[in-house]
Amino acid sequence: MRIRRATAEDAPACAAIVADWIAATAWMEAGPARDALETAMRDGIPKREAWIAEAGDAVAGYLSMRLEAAHIVGLYARAPGHGAGRALLDHVKRGRDRLQLNSHAPNHAAHRFYAREGFRIVARDLEGDDGGPEIRMEWTR
Incomplete structure (x- = not known):
């Protein structure tokens, strides 16, 4: 799994992941x-x-965050359970002491994932x- 900075050209692929999830x-x-x-x-x-x-x-998968608040506003994977979400979280945890995010209350699978990742x-x-x-x-270090 390779992690790289997203660009505006990635928008179609990211939008497809979110639309498919919805x-x-x-x-x-x-x-x-x-x-x-x-x-x-x-x-x-x-x-x-x-x-x-x-x-x-x-x-x-992709992850988007508001840098000033260290707040993840979106983390989506095309195929949950295949490592993209974890790789993205591991990447943004580097050099940080704290991250936060909001998650839909009924999304228990996401809550379990985030708990395993220390949230x-x-x-x-x-x-x-x-x-x-x-x-x-x-999450805090």
Whole structure:
């Protein structure tokens, strides 16, 4: 797995990963269309710290974060359980003492993953950007 800095040109692959996740997640309400996701990512990637995990020639996952708050705003893998998420987290943990993220409250699989990676729940019952309930998790060295 190779980790590299994301560019705006990665937006179509990243948008596809998120759109596929939304479509496959029963509890997730319909989100923005793939083209809207792509536009948002094309605009947002240059403004954030964003990383891509590549397996061969394919984008296997991506992570985007607000650097000033050390807050991960998105971590998605094309095929969960194949190492892309862990590789991305390991990469952004280097040189940092703290990271935080919000996760959809019903996303128990993600919570288990983050707990294995050393994150702990620090807040519950938050309202997410999409109106759904979220929790906040934090990792400290």
